[in-house]
Amino acid sequence: MTAYTGGILTISDKGSRGEREDTSGPQLQEMLREQGYSLVAYAIVPDEITIIEETLRTWVDEKKIDLILSTGGTGVSPSDLTPEATRKVLDREIPGIGEAMRLASLQKTPNAILSRGIAGIRKESLIINLPGSKKAAQENLAAVLPALQHAIYKIKGGSKDCGS
Known part of the structure; x- marks a missing residue:
């Protein structure tokens, strides 16, 4: 397994002002570490398109x-503008990631249909939007995590077939 780098970007007006503790960011960091990712960036920013x-x-x-x-x-x-900001920086979208996360969440709550998170590629990086709640972020990431190492490998030009 290749050791890839990871970054967690928490988007929250209250969190960026220190008025709310970030619980989803640290949870996601732990999940990535367990999968062998090296965490190299973490930040909390306000819900502002230009900053995101x-x-x-x-x-x-x-x-x-x-x-x-x-x-x-x-x-x-x-104020929920993360998908709009993300879409501005992507070279290509990967709709299946967002679809898989919403489908997994829909098994737990009908409110999953309100999640607008997207995923895609910029250069050789994979960017994924997750919900803000710790539980939803964890469940959404768990739904797609098994495919992410292979996705990054392919994004970086890996030539091994997907079925290998």
Whole structure:
């Protein structure tokens, strides 16, 4: 198993002001560490498109992080703009990741249909939007985690067949 790098970006107005403890970010860090990822970046930013976009660009273009997980801002509230910010930086979307996460969540709550998280590729990095709650973020990541190492391998030009 190749050791890939990971970054966790928590998107929360209250969290960025220190008014709310980030519980999903540390949970996601632990899940990635258990899978052998090296965590190289963690930040909490407000629900502002330009800040989210700038952070994602920096983490991909300068830090070259292999897997970036954002948590928060994927719902339908007026301030939930994470998918819009993410879409601005992607080269290509991977719809199946968001679909798989919503399908897994739908087994637990009908509110899963309100999640708008997307996933995609920028350069050689995979970016995935997860919900902001610790439980939902954990469940969503668990639904797609088994495929992520192979996805990153292929994004980086790996030539081994998917069925191998």
